[in-house]
Amino acid sequence: MKATKHSYISKAGADHISAICEAFIKEEVMVK
Numbered sequence: 001m002k003a004t005k006h007s008y009i010s011k012a013g014a015d016h017i018s019a020i021c022e023a024f025i026k027e028e029v030m031v032k
């Protein structure tokens with residue numbers, strides 16, 4: 001994913017996106 005066009009969004013939502021990714025990974029691990 002390229003964030004060059006949405007650098008301000010990346011800075012504002014980096015933590016939020018990372019949290020979602022971690023939650024998704026945890027769910028995948030829990031399901032499996």
